[in-house]
Amino acid sequence: MALSKEQIAKRIAKEVKDGYYVNLGIGIPTLVANFVREDINVEFQSENGVLGMGPFPFEGEEDPDLINAGKQTITTLPGASFFDSAMSFSMIRGQHVDLTILGAMEVSELGDIANWKIPGVMVKGMGGAMDLVASADNIIVAMMHTNKAGESKLLKKCTLPLTGVGCVKKVVTNLAVLEITKNGFQLLERAPGVSVEEIVDATEGNLIINGKIPEMVF
């Protein structure tokens, strides 16, 4: 069965290693924080200017001067720090952040990503995404495998305006875990109960299938 958003987040959480500084985008990526193993040390950076984010505040303890990049009220953990936007992007551009997890509208088999604009329909802006994808070595995309019309979001070539080129390393969808390789999307794992055929049908870009594809383990 296809994964829920929570399950996608849970699977991605396994990619978070001890000692990582992690930037989480809005949407499914934000959920990843809830599933990171408790026995490893990780710090979450938010590009609006905080490192060491904690959970949401208790009711009544929210502070309008303490939000994340999704404008949600947050808390901090011991060892946290605040900084200005220029320093925040020095962390990102200077590759001090170890892992970036973000959502996407489309990903191409070359690792291109589009997630900020649908011409004539919707333009929210790129926010920090263009800096993140242009800089980070380790970028994981969290998204549904297909859009609401049932069309594949894993394409040969993105049709929407790009956010970055050749930057995505891994994609985790409701159907599969895929790695971007020179030759396209290498299928690594499939969602429990989802067949390789279903993934093939839902993937427009070149899909590489080597041997037996295991089911995800959480």
Place this chain on the structure above:
Amino acid sequence: MALSKEQIAKRIAKEVKDGYYVNLGIGIPTLVANFVREDINVEFQSENGVLGMGPFPFEGEEDPDLINAGKQTITTLPGASFFDSAMSFSMIRGQHVDLTILGAMEVSELGDIANWKIPGVMVKGMGGAMDLVASADNIIVAMMHTNKAGESKLLKKCTLPLTGVGCVKKVVTNLAVLEITKNGFQLLERAPGVSVEEIVDATEGNLIINGKIPEMVF
């Protein structure tokens, strides 16, 4: 009679206006702080990272973590701030400092300045001087009119490696106050008791003398 170093500093202090942020170089410029009128508000910036410098500390109250760019122990006044070197030069390069006073080995009639190197003999380095002269709109040079060998330091063209080009606005020496104009050194004032002829003799660069030249008033 030619001015003492203190008198040069005293004359330059008259160029310091209310509301100015001022950067003082090593040597005579440092002395300027002692002569600024007490009824105006001025803040001194030192490029190693302090704004709002005060007088030297009382004996026994010196702090190795509190020095100026000349490595002298200092104090701070209310309203002072500390900052890192990059921010310090943002103040300088970004033209937030209103007046820069520095020493020189040579100044040319075009406003070029040389003050950091004598090839084969002495190389102390430019420190912050190259940033200061490349950025500041208002640069006053404080120096002796001639060198120890009696040769003019106000030249047609600098002979030493340059610190900056076409940047000096005014020169105050032991003999005269001069403004750099399109056509050369315009003589504005002479030291009390020093004749125009003495200044002519001591100046190699083009000297412009219009009308009667007043004596300096302190």
Place this chain on the structure above:
Amino acid sequence: MIRKVVPNVTQACQGIKNGMTLMFGGFGLSGIPENAIAQIVKLNKNHLTCISNNAGVDDFGLGLLLQKKQIKKMISSYVGENAEFERQMLSGELDVELIPQGTLAQRCQAAQGGFPAFYTPAGYGTEVAEGKETREFNGKWYVLEKAFEADFAFIKAWKGDEAGNLIFKGTARNFNPNMCGAAKITVVEVEELLPAGALDPNQVHIPGIFVQRIFQGENYEKRIEQLTVRKRN
């Protein structure tokens, strides 16, 4: 000590003219100069170019200027919380330049620090880089971006002193320090205005040299855009 205090928002905002370029600190509604925005609405200046990471919400922040159609052009990185904005943009009434958030921050920083231009990887290969110079360094491609040129920067700080020294609070800091000194005139409103000497010089985030005018702000709403909380056990 050079005194930067002005008595009120009216005097702090003197000199704003139609057609000027204005910078506004803040991220979402956090750390926005509420008093200055209200005053600009009141002054009814228009044809403004506004540089701000976001564009407020429909009825608060820069959304108030959008409602009154005072803004000709917006330079932002993310504008996703504002229906009126989207309407004006898609209809072509509003000129919008969307740029990467880090580029926005650094274009402020460059203006503050006297750098005319810098190379950044953000936006390479995208429409953001169209018409801009690109260049390879060490095998990676970069886009040449220019310093902003603005007439006013409107800043919100937590504490400030008479000399214009500033301390920001939490994530209300964001673009505010980067915009100080990045425009011809920097106007700061603070929650608490203190005498010189009241702030530890070691803890000042922005020295007063980057500030031209400072005043005691009033009636801060500090709206929360996305209230997210946990239940107590």
Place this chain on the structure above:
Amino acid sequence: MIRKVVPNVTQACQGIKNGMTLMFGGFGLSGIPENAIAQIVKLNKNHLTCISNNAGVDDFGLGLLLQKKQIKKMISSYVGENAEFERQMLSGELDVELIPQGTLAQRCQAAQGGFPAFYTPAGYGTEVAEGKETREFNGKWYVLEKAFEADFAFIKAWKGDEAGNLIFKGTARNFNPNMCGAAKITVVEVEELLPAGALDPNQVHIPGIFVQRIFQGENYEKRIEQLTVRKRN
């Protein structure tokens, strides 16, 4: 919280090799990493390229490395307090690259922040610009300068916590924050090492993300180069 603490200077300096490029914080003798310098003397690594605003004095600071001829090349802005330095430089034993102080700071800052290059006015028309690209923006000329590439940055902070967050004191701050994260490995020695949570997150000068190793320093001499005092009345 990601822990950056190492037990001592020996472990903090592990991995230094002959021929490496090392950055050192400090201005004059203020804010220099005394413990790390002593350890590098002890390790006797040589052919080093050192990036530091100054070169210490004859018998302290980087002067100690110069005495033992461990330095092949110095990149500095001002070296005027060191006779041995001047001797080695004029004799050609030591390779010296003198650069404007603001350029030095910004080449660190660029390395920290992932900018490959930037344009600065400093040094235009002088020998500093020789062989470098120059360019006009808005009628003024600038020099293209590149980010530093260094193996280690040695930093001295006042207070630090286990997460690597740093606070500097007075003018001992100088280049130290700019060099954090500007090298492959940033090693910080502090006067006071505190548990995570002991520093106010709002007052941290450098977040721990820019730091790889932090340790409690010992036996600080903190020499004063130019003791200048007033008499009490």
